[in-house]
Amino acid sequence: MTAGTPRMRPVDRLIVTHGLSSFCLGLVFPYTAIHLADRPGVGTGGVALFYGAAGIANLTVALLLTAGVLRLPRVTLGVLGTALWFCGYLGLPFVGSHPATLVAGVAIGCGQGGFLAAIVPLVNSLVTAEERRKVFARRYAVLNATLAAGSLVAGALTLILPRSVIPYFFVANAVGILPLTIAILTAGRHARAAEEKAEESAEGTALPMAALARTVMPAALVQLAVFLFGFSQFEATAPLVSERLMDMGLFMVSLMLVVNVVVIVSLQGRITRLLEDRPEIAGLRIAVGLWTVGYAVAGAMAFLPYGFRLTGLLVYAVLFALGECAYSCSFHPWLISLVPDRELTRANALANSMMGVGNFAGPSIGVALAVSGQAPVVWFGLALCCTTITVGTGLLARRGGAAPAAAAVPGSG
The missing domain is CATH 1.20.1250.20 (MFS general substrate transporter like domains)
Incomplete structure (x- = not known):
């Protein structure tokens, strides 16, 4: 060199x-x-x-x-x-x-x-x-x-x-x-x-557990929500529903994954630039909103012939990937802005614990909806869940934005 x-x-x-x-x-x-x-x-x-x-x-x-x-x-x-x-x-x-x-x-x-x-x-x-x-x-x-x-x-x-x-x-x-x-x-x-x-x-100056939980809980609950009704559904429910309830072949699982990755790799930078002047919580609202629309499109197309069902699943994969792009440039910067750096490991651990709970419990929600035997029930049910979470995220944003620890981080977003 x-x-x-x-x-x-x-x-x-x-x-x-x-x-x-x-x-x-x-x-x-x-x-x-x-x-x-x-x-x-x-x-x-x-x-x-x-x-x-x-x-x-x-x-x-x-x-x-x-x-x-x-x-x-x-x-x-x-x-x-x-x-x-x-x-x-x-x-x-x-x-x-x-x-x-x-x-x-x-x-x-x-x-x-x-x-x-x-x-x-x-x-x-x-x-x-x-x-x-x-x-x-x-x-x-x-x-x-x-x-x-x-x-x-x-x-x-x-x-x-x-x-x-x-x-x-x-x-x-x-x-x-x-x-x-x-x-x-x-x-x-x-x-x-x-x-x-x-x-x-930081041993003598660590935030008490209750104070840390109050400060970080808005972000932890958002993390729980996006893994309960977002990531775990794409990884577990979408393959199950597309193959068993929508008469798609196993190829559809791989095709949705490929579409998802191509969209993320090709558009992540552009989405990040579009959102860089907005508050991080706005990116999270956009992410969950895109997932809601994706579920609704897949649900509407599930009533129609094979070609439309295929199109609906691909549209869902694209919208889910765009939502992931918005999530990835928003969540951790928002979490970082809520606490002093010395508490970031503890705050991140709390958020990760909610991610684990969401990954574990999320698929059971999709499976429970799939018991109906009707793909539209699953997709519209998930859309309803995400609509509820979008409203909840707005409420959490107001609480999170007011967290007193945020002011302790210079340059926080």
Whole structure:
């Protein structure tokens, strides 16, 4: 590298290595349940045990961090999280009993809980307030594209290679986490010195749990809402309804994913620029509003012949992706603006706990609506839920905007 060649910034290295890890996670994303169900001594009961253990462990770590029971510097927390994640996924190809499955699930869940709580404060410490929205939007686009690419590569490999290749995906996923660990350590050395010092010396000045909850709860409830009625529905309900209730082939699941990723990657920057002069909460309202319209379009088209149903699902995929673009450049900058930097790890942990609850409980809402056997009931039911949440988000915005901690953050949005 010549002296005149600009070096990649620490935040960019962090995003790139997180993207690599996301690609490797995409390799196992479609096959974790299949692999565990096939393992002798694990079976379908072990699949439920794994996901339950991972979810509970993730939520437990998030709540311990929020309550201040577990207090670690963000770099230490991020490294510990990736280390546990590495151990859990490295052990998955070899589990052969329910206890081993439980251990792997707990390690992965605890690792995710620690890493997810640390990564947002760490990214924020590497950028200025002015570039915060663009950086978080770019990170979101990279993670979506790499996760989808990994899933597509895994799907292609299982078409040309025997089923026995699947365990190697888990090894590749574990190895793919290691560059991210190194990037976290490197980023920690470049983080803003004043903020790192404030975080490490904050023991005597930490907000009480009740005060933190009052300040962050508006954002946490918005996070719960968007995962209950947004992300979990796209990932779980939409494939189920399109294939079983709308007579679409399995290809529709892949097609909707591809459309979703293409829209995010191609339009994320433009959406971010359109929203940069608006308050972050406006972007969240727009996101949920786009999802509501998408559900309504899919529901209206569900009454019509095959070609219209196909069109309705594609329109839904596009509108959902546009909503994701608005969400990605709005939510974390809004959360960051609500609290002093020293409390950001705890605040992010609280938001992540709501994300976990939404991901766990959200699919049951879609499944309950699908029991009707009518696709329009599902789509219009979700549209009604999102309409209610849009109104609720407006009320929460007024509470969140008045939070006294927001004034303590220089340059907050």
